[in-house]
Amino acid sequence: MGREFVRVAIADLVGDIAARKDEHRKGGESPRELVAWLAGLAHTLADEAGVALADITLTVFGTPGVHDKGTSSLQLAPNLPGWDRPGSIGLFEGVAGDAPYLVENDVDLAAVGEGAYGLGQGIAHFALVWIGTGIGMGIMIDGKLYRGCQGAAGEISYLPVGEGDPLVNRGRGMLESVASADGVVALAGRLGMRGVSSAKDVFDAARAGDEAAREVVAAEADHIAHALAGIIAVLDPELVVLGGGIGVQAGDMLIGPVTEFLGDLVALRVPMIKASTLGTDAVLLGAMAVGLTRARDLVFERAVAQAPLG
Known part of the structure; x- marks a missing residue:
């Protein structure tokens, strides 16, 4: 999520992108309006990838600013007005649904992307x-x-x-x-x-x-x-x-x-x-790298938990 563009992708556990959209932001959206728009994009991508949103193991959001875990808000993100209000991070559940999600600084993700792919x-x-x-x-x-x-x-x-x-x-x-x-x-x-x-x-x-x-x-x-x-x-x-x-x-x-x-x-x-x-893909690729590592761990943990004893 940037000031001008939102880039969204769904990848499988191998790291291959199944569907992707780069969309120009309208600008001036409230946090709820932005989340509703992102949820629509997520549904469209899931349809294109041939999966249900419930099949998504993990969602990674890359945003400007700092995720303040104490107030569950975004700080130092003037290009995302309204996200500094306490509890705003919880709105991402409207996109991720029941699946876990991570919120990471976009430039941090770009650095991870450079380390993994650049x-x-x-x-x-x-x-x-x-x-x-x-x-x-x-x-x-x-x-x-x-x-x-x-x-x-x-x-x-x-x-x-x-x-x-x-x-x-x-x-x-x-x-x-x-x-x-x-x-x-x-x-x-x-x-x-x-x-x-x-x-x-x-x-x-x-x-x-x-x-x-x-x-x-x-x-x-x-x-x-x-x-x-x-x-x-x-x-x-x-x-x-x-x-x-x-x-x-x-x-x-x-x-x-x-x-x-x-x-x-x-x-x-x-x-x-x-x-x-990597150009404009650096943040998206970093989100993929972070997401793949965590998603594979989640899949493994679930498989172990569901395995029969003995």
Whole structure:
């Protein structure tokens, strides 16, 4: 579940996708309206896959923000208004039915997806830095996802990097306010670019030689490099994967200058920095990887419980 898209899939226990839909969100839905829409998508997918919803072993929901288990709500998710109310997580039962379900941070799932299917395969220590409509990070240590004590590890949007844009006052951190897609568009406007409605417009203009757009790209690389310098000092990753719309689509323009900046900012070797090869599928693939592991355990546990004694 993202600000603009919802991606839903049903997979078998082998990991093959039986049915999938990528749908554009209408925007502005209340939590109940969004859950009702997701339930409709789930029914449609189940029909396409030739199964009943009751046959689903486990559902994994990937969302922005942090799952606060104490209040059963989503925190730090401004793109999903209303989900910060106590008990909101329980609404997912309207999609999952009687089957168990998990709620995971979307960027954490993207990091798991990179470890299972992407550039992180075989690498024990790496970070997935998501740069798009929001900014976040998934951390893999010794091949395992690191969540932190509140599940908030990797909420790097709140790093004190940037000039402190007014977007901070709308529930967004300093880094996110300047380096997210909205921050890129805002800076382009301040530098006199007209007719720019998306970060993609800015990066396309930079590729075409627009000087103001190139200045925006340089500022974006500077913000990312300063954020990564702190991350590298703390985590010492072997690899940093850039994901999200900006990380993937503009990686070719950012990796060079970011690496160059980091040469002056970090004490030891700069880690490998690469753009994700999974694109928009990273979160979905991470949800599959998490779901398959747990679903197989559930199936095994049920089989053992139903086996005759003796």
